[in-house]
Amino acid sequence: xxxxxxxxxxxxxxxxxxxxxxxxxxxxxxxxxxxxxxxxxxxxxxxxxxxxxxxxxxxxxxxxxxxxxxxxxxxxxxxxxxxxxxxxxxxxxxxxxxxxxxxxxxxxxxxxxxxxxxxxxxxxxxxxxxxxxxxxxxxxxxxxxxxxxxxxxxxxxxxxxxxxxxxxxxxxxxxxxxxxxxxxxxxxxxxxxxxxxxxxxxxxxxxxxxxxxxxxxxxxxxxxxxxxxxxxxxxxxxxxxxxxxxxxxxxxxxxxxxxxxxxxxxxxxxxxxxxxxxxx
Numbered sequence: 001x002x003x004x005x006x007x008x009x010x011x012x013x014x015x016x017x018x019x020x021x022x023x024x025x026x027x028x029x030x031x032x033x034x035x036x037x038x039x040x041x042x043x044x045x046x047x048x049x050x051x052x053x054x055x056x057x058x059x060x061x062x063x064x065x066x067x068x069x070x071x072x073x074x075x076x077x078x079x080x081x082x083x084x085x086x087x088x089x090x091x092x093x094x095x096x097x098x099x100x101x102x103x104x105x106x107x108x109x110x111x112x113x114x115x116x117x118x119x120x121x122x123x124x125x126x127x128x129x130x131x132x133x134x135x136x137x138x139x140x141x142x143x144x145x146x147x148x149x150x151x152x153x154x155x156x157x158x159x160x161x162x163x164x165x166x167x168x169x170x171x172x173x174x175x176x177x178x179x180x181x182x183x184x185x186x187x188x189x190x191x192x193x194x195x196x197x198x199x200x201x202x203x204x205x206x207x208x209x210x211x212x213x214x215x216x217x218x219x220x221x222x223x224x225x226x227x228x229x230x231x232x233x234x235x236x237x238x239x240x241x242x243x244x245x246x247x248x249x250x251x252x253x254x255x256x257x258x259x260x261x262x263x264x265x266x267x268x269x270x271x272x273x274x275x276x277x278x279x280x
Contacts, residue, residue, distance in 0.1 A: 006241055007031040007050065009072035009131070011063065011170050012041040013079025015260045017136070017143075017232055021078045022048035024140040033070040037062045040081060055083065058092070060122070063098030064129050075126060076136035077228045083115070100125075114177040116221075119228045137228045137257075145261070146255035150275040151268050157213055162187060163250040163278065166217035172219035180231050183246065185214035198233075199240040206244025215248040216241060220255035220280075233258035238267045246273070255278040 010032050012018035018034075025032045026048050034041075034049040037234065038056050047053040053066050067075060085091065097105070110121050119128060123133040137144060149155075155163060166184040169192075174180050179193030191205035202216055218231050220236030233251060241249060249268070251258070256277065258264055268275050 006074075007033050007070055009067045009075030010034040010049065010136075011069075011075055011077045012036040012045055013081045014028070014040040014042070015236075016042075016234060017046050017231050017257060017274070018042070018078040019048065020057045020143060020259060021136045021140060025049075028139070028216075030139070032074050033067060035066055035222065037079075037081060037233075040079065041272055043233045054202050056095055057081070057102045058095040058097035059113075060104055060125060061098040062227065064100065064126060064131065067126075067131055069130060071219055073130065074132050074134050076134055077119070078136045080197065080232075082197070084197075084258075086113075087175075087195075115193065115229055116223070116225065118175050123227070133227050135224055137230065143257045143259070144254055145251060145256050145258045147277050147278045150258075150261075150265050150277060151273060153269075153272060153274045155215075155250075155274050155276055158186070159248045159274070162215040163217060163276070165250065166215060167219060167278070170217045170219045171213070172220060174219060175223070180221065181216060181218040183209075183214055183216050185209050197214070198249065199236060202237075202244050202246060203242045209245065212245025213247045214245070216246050217249065217250045218256065219252045224255060230257055231255065232257040232259060233264070235264050238264060238271065238273065241273065242271045248274045248276070250276050250278055253279050 012034055017062040022032055022045055032044055033051040036054050038054045050068055055062050104125050104226045112116050131143035162184045165187040170182045179197045181201055183190040190208050191201045193201040220231055
């Protein structure tokens with residue numbers, strides 16, 4: 001008899017990336033123990049995994065216990081966590097952290113609370129209990145987009161100039177770990193993504209460019225750790241662009257996840273938009 005397959009842990013945030021990962025694991029008969037962040041993870045995950053636990057954002061100790069009891073030694077992170085919640089009134093009272101989270105937040109040393117700093121600190125916290133964080137893309141690399149124009153519409157000369165202009169800016173914002181997206185028009189910055197996320201930055205750009213037709217550039221950070229916070233777009237991104245009046249989405253080839261790629265491209269074609277995946 002063959003030895004049982006060791007389960008892999010999934011820390012699931014919002015969006016369809018965790019669902020895509022769980023579906024691929026199910027197709028490969030790989031057991032998954034999922035800890036979904038309450039208020040973020042989709043209930044669609046439950047039938048796709050072997051164990052499903054909803055856990056509060058500030059319950060690190062509880063997450064680790066669930067994984068250890070299930071024999072999980074490797075975990076992946078997938079999905080978005082709305083970091084803006086950290087700035088809500090009475091955050092610690094509302095989310096009622098366990099002791100492990102209190103220790104992590106107030107007594108573990110880190111330089112700042114930027115995305116990479118926090119996520120690397122979480123990785124280290126799991127490692128204290130012998131749980132290693134790996135990339136979800138090791139299992140489903142097909143989610144990473146290849147270089148080329150993905151849509152029927154190609155960018156105009158003006159839009160090509162905006163892409164080049166926005167690309168340099170987005171890379172610099174990524175280097176500073178502020179955000180990964182910028183919206184530009186006529187080589188001027190309309191909006192820069194920060195704590196609010198890409199969709200909200202796009203919608204804000206729409207209010208600042210009522211004539212529409214602007215370009216959104218989303219790239220990987222120069223120091224991108226593929227275990228977490230990999231730039232991701234999908235149908236929701238295209239809907240936000242349509243609502244705001246954006247015309248072009250430029251993303252980084254081989255370092256950007258396009259969720260439900262066929263549906264996303266079809267939606268962009270329906271709206272007469274351009275999606276271009278550009279090599280670094």
